[in-house]
Amino acid sequence: MSDTSQITRDALLALRCQAGDDPQAYHDLVAEFERPLLYFSARLLGDENAALDVLQQVWWTAFRRLRRLEHPEQLRRWLYTVARAAAIDMIRKRDATYRQEREYAQEVAESVCEPEFDDSTAEAIHEGLGALPLALREVLTLHFLEELPVVDVAAIVGCPVGTVKSRLYHAKRQLRKILDACHES
Template identity: 30%
Template sequence: MMTAEVIETESHSSSFEAFVSYYHKPLLNYLERILHDPAKAEDIIQETFLKFLLQIKYKQTPDNVRAWLFRVATNLCRDYWRSAGYRREKQLLDQLPEQKDRCAQAAEFYERAETRMEMFQLLSELSEAHRKIIILRFYNDMKLQDIAAVMGCPVGTIKSRLFHALRYLKNRMEEEGRRGFG
């Protein structure tokens, strides 16, 4: 025989599972693009959802949940980049020799991967703020108001930064097109 408390707990559990499954993929895509480390992205997602649970348990549910989640994830990335652990990992990775993927045979796969790498290279040339705005807007399909909430600045600033970032990317793509990528 199930008690009302057990039924209520199961209901909350399944609601939270649905919530996590809804926001997990967009957060994962965003974090993988920012961190370039799928394992660390998963760690930060877990920490973000734990912070959300604490938020709704001890405080109140944020008005814009999606923006709140992305802002917390962004702040966790910032904390990670400032940590000594990150500096040690980066130092170790910089010392490793670069390895090439020899398994990729299909020309179409190679071209898509090459284009994606070229785009990541161009994105890496942007400032951190500009890169985040581009990723949130075009890879996560966020509205400018939500991006402003994530970034903690006015919508006008987001519009201006987006304009300048897109103009820079367009000019760089035109330059590379004339010279040929690579």
């Protein structure tokens, strides 16, 4: 599906929800975005149960604030931004200090190389993602796994396009090192 037709579909869905006279609109909103938002949140958090909590927060926010969305064509971008903010809030609560986050990343990186690790490529990549710092993990997930353009990723994470490109470069390098280390052991 082309980007233009996707944006048009998103805008029409947002307008239906904003109108308030279509009881099916919010059901369609959830049906359209539940799986990709859950996947994105789970990749950021490394925990599907926590991602479900984030998803609940996204829907709560959407039901309360969607009527005020000024640019309906940016529905997708807005929902991912809400999900990202909720996930970051959860991470901040869970990991009170930077040191704790680094220890967690180290534990995950070490667990990737444990003997019981399943050699499936997809699983190895997801484990490797968990070892990356949040800033790298989120841009890699949004761009490659959610297939969002760099411009949208930049808007969602709130940084310039050049910064997103730099983070993608470093994320790919770090992920490659993690995967290579696992294959060597």
